Amino acid sequence: MSKEHTLSQDESRVNFKELQQIIKMGLVQGNLIPAFAGAWLAVVMTGHSFLSSIPQIILMLIGSTLIMGGACALNNYYDQDIDQIMPSKQNRPTVNDRISNKNLLLLSFGMMLVGEINLFLLNIPTGVLGLAGIVGYVSFYSIWSKRHTTWNTVVGSFPGAVPPLIGWVAIEGSMSIEAIALFLVIFCWQPIHFYALAIKRKDEYSLANIPMLPSVKGFKRTRVSMFIWLIILLPLPLMLSSLGITFVVLATLLNLGWLALGLTTFKKDSIQEKWATKMFIYSLNYLVVFFVLVVIVSLINMI
Secondary structure, eight states: OOGGGGOOGGGGOOOHHHHHHHTTHHHHHHHHHHHHHHHHHHHHHTTOOHHHHHHHHHHHHHHHHHHHHHHHHHHHHHTHHHHTTOGGGTTSTTTTTSSOHHHHHHHHHHHHHHHHHHHHHHOHHHHHHHHHHHHIIIIIIIIIIHHHOTTHHHHHHHHHTOHHHHHHHHHHSSOOHHHHHHHHHHHHHHHHHHHHHHHHTHHHHHHTTOOOHHHHHOHHHHHHHHHHHHHHHTTGGGGGGGGOHHHHHHHHHHHHHHHHHHHGGGSTTOOHHHHHHHHHHHHHHHHHHHHHHHHHHHHHHHO
């Protein structure tokens, strides 16, 4: 019997909490911080008036929220088969039949369509970047790489790093070294963040036959990759030297702190899962602190 025929009568009453799960609101909110930072930095660095830029920023944030949420909903639609196998996914409305495939697709494509209209209203490059993020996440990550290669996390890092580019281009209409620097920071951040999570859930990924690096290559190989990305991350604050030496020093200390935490894995009493949890928590704090630092330092420089 098809899924649609087994739905309860309450299927149409998906609550707000369930909607947040469908569109992966936690992931969306995390990406809105870099998007805002990109827009804010464009305002400061290119001499735009913040007050006159507020409508653009709001439209950019709404459009970004919609395309990211819609893409995540489509990811949930495509991943239903593997989500049913993984214990941590059992409460998703797409797994426990709280939303039909038809409504899920309508929600997904509706959000992406309205989001793209908002971004194209800002300017064509912003809309194109949003579209590139959607295609990259849905096609190259969800449909192809996630199920076929251990490079899936790196492939997914490309669309995942688009938000600050969208933010900057929404204001300025073109790229800059600062926008590219923000893109590269998130691009390097993502493998470390998701490898730490994958270490904690390696058994689940193995069960679902998803070739995440820890499940296929093991902990030691994953740890090497994490350190490679940590090292690549180290010099990136220099690309934002236009923010001043204070920012470069503070951002570098943030990077060094993450590297130092990573080195604790070589202690004799180190436990893989506990180390991965610490690295995961640091990654969450890193993203917020780094981009808040971008905003605060640029604001001080403006004053």
